[in-house]
Structure formats: structure tokens, C-alpha cells
Amino acid sequence: MEKWECEVCGYIYDPAEGDSSAGIKPGTPFEELPDDWVCPDCGVGKEEFTKLD
């Protein structure tokens, strides 16, 4: 599964880890994060993320 990076602050969403601060379970792909999920470090929305290759 692909990692995604926050363009604003550099946080990397790793699906293997999920985001415990928002109750996102490990194994959740970025695409399946809820629309109102925000960057846990800086608070901006999903649309500020780009896929890492």
C-alpha cells in the first residue's frame, strides 16, 4: 500500500500504521480515510497530500 505525504508539513501517512490519534486502524489505505480526516501534525485536509512513489 502506498504512503502519502502532507505537502504542507511533511507528515507521511503510512497505511501500515494508520493514525491512532484519529482512530484509524493499521492497514487502512489512504483512499479509505474519511473525507474529513486531517493531517495529525498540521491539521490540513486530505487534498493537501500527494502519493509517494
Place this chain on the structure above:
Amino acid sequence: MDPVLLKEGIYWVGAVDWDMRYFHGPVLGTHRGTTYNSYLIVDEKITLVDTVYTPFAGEMLERIRKIVDPSRIDYIVINHVEVDHSGALPEVMKLAPQAKIFCSAKGKAGLLKHYYGDWDYQVVETGTTLSLGKRSLSFIEAPMLHWPDSMFTYLPEEALLMPNDAFGQHLASAFRFDDQVDNRIIMEEAARYYANILYPLSRLVLKKLEEVKAMNIPIAMIAPSHGVIWRQNPGQIIEAYQRWASGEWFPKAVVVYDTMWGSTAAMARAIVEGIVSEDVDTRLFKISVRDINSIITELLEARLLVVGSPTINRGYLSVLSPFLDDLAGLKPVNRLGAAFGSYGWSKGAVKAIEAKLEAAGLTLAGEGLEILWVPDSGELESCREWGRALARKVKAEL
């Protein structure tokens, strides 16, 4: 200075810092000082919106005392954790320990990690409303404008927006409102503020402007946390933010250079002549005697940035480094770049500058210009021609 009335029962109780010359440590030259604006709303609930920088706590409290006893403060809104606005919070909390603090979730986390105070935090979100009695407040989260905790506070009954750092200016003045201070100076400082703090967040600025527009809320007055309050023409600063954030430009160039023995300086002057001969306005900065923040501010409305350095130890002069580093962090929107310089044997400065410009998100407008040792008259003419070609590129897009 007495408290200043914004609207019935709403007062400016902040502080004017005439002496502030460097803000964010050494980062931002504030040649006109600044103000820390905090606002007191007297209603059934006595409410303080933001505080001031720590050394000004006493001054703010004096001002509040002229209206009410600070121990009577019920609510404190902290729009932004940064010390220039929250620094006086511990002093206020000593006098009004019962006060509830309204802030974003990141605001609470940030305040806890700054002041370690065991206070009554009330976390708010976009859409949360708070009744003060006759009037009310609502909140709009604004993450990364310019910190994760940032938010705006809106008072619908007066169509008053208190957006903290957004729309601010580092400008100390005798008067508090936009119609009382020279508009050219206000806009100069608003531009300097935007270019040196908000530039890298431009995409978020555009989105927030759109979001607020879509909320369809009237805005009759904007009371930021620095500088003058926009009461005569709040639209002026909203329009300017729209322009700056979307990278609009004038046919204008900024040329920045330094030199060891004068060759790169001669090139710079000839390049400026070339650009100007095509009627493109130009500013020339020798970096070692100029202030980086002013250069970045000029870039806010210029299309083209030209940077020159002789080659030293296969790279560029290190006096250019702080400027190029700042540029990489501030990421000017939609700008063209080009590099030039004199060299003796290996070359290297131009390539290294070009790499920095590209890293800062600029698009290279053409090949760099390198001249061996001292330029002769023919080579100075090629500098002029190089400048003319760049200027024509700028004009072609008009």
C-alpha cells in the same frame, strides 16, 4: 493610551510596540515596529479575544482595568498559540483563574506545552458558537494560517472578523484604524507580512478565502492581531490576499547579486539596463547591503527573479545563502528565475544558483549567463541583450 472603541462594548486593549525591530527572532525585520491587538467584549460574559506579547501583559491589563476589573473576565479566546498573542495569558489567568479558554484542539495542546497551566480549556471547531449574552461568537478553524492551531473568531451581530495573524501588518502607529493611517504604508506592511510569513501557505490562503466566501457571512470590519483594524475598507486586504496567494504579477523584475571584484556587479547593471529598456520595471539589490525581507516583498508582485554571483570555490558567494534558503522555504508562487555571474576557471555559481531557484519552485526562464573574468564592452552588450530577452519573455505572457 486609552482602550479604543471598535463597536459598542467592543474595545481594543492591546499594545503598541514601537521598538520591535526583529520578529520571530532574527527572521523578520520589522522596521516600523508592530502592535499586539487584543479585544475586550463587554456583554453578560466579559470576553477577551487574544492577549499580547509577554512583556506587554501589564500594559494590556491596565487598559482592561479602565473598562472592567480583569478578575471578572469569563471567557478568553485564544485564536493562536504563538507567544506574541498568548504570552500574557498566564498573567490574566492569575487574576481570573475561573476564566474558560476557548481554542482549537491543537490550540489546547499547544497552550499546555507552552505554559503547563491547569486551566479550563473548551475546545471549539468550525461552526461552534458561543453566546456572550446579547451577542455571540462563532469560530472558523484555519489550520496552517499560519500554525496548526490558528483559528478566526467571528462576531455575527457586528459582522466583525477577528482572524488573528491573517490580514495583519507589523506597523506601530498612533491610531488603530485603516482610515487613520497612510494607506500606502499599511499596504506595504501588509505585503511584507504576507510575503515573509504566509507566502508558502498560499494554496491554503486561497482555499480559506473561498470557504469564507461560501459561508456568505457579511464582513464589515476585520480586526487582526497586528497593525491597523480594517473598518473603512476590509475588502482591500481580502482582494490583496487573493492576488498575492494566486501569484498575480506585474511586468516587473528583481535582480539580486553580490560581487568580489566588480565584474558580476557590472553584469548586473547591464542586465538591469536591458530589462528596463523593454519597459519592465526593475529593482536591483546588492545582497550584502540590503535586507532580505524587502527583497522577498518585492517578489510578491514581480514576475522575474534574476540572481547573480561570481564563482567562489566552485559555488556561489555565501552571502546569498540566507536569501536562497529563505526563498526555498517561502516558495514564491508562479515566478520565473535566471542566474548569471563572472568566473575565472571552473565556473559553478550559476549552476548552483539555478538548482536553488528550481528547488524554491521557480521556473528557469532561460540559460544562465557566465562571463570569463572582466566583461568587455561586447560582453556587456550581451548582458543587456540577455536582460532584454528575459524581459520579452515576461511581456509575452501579458
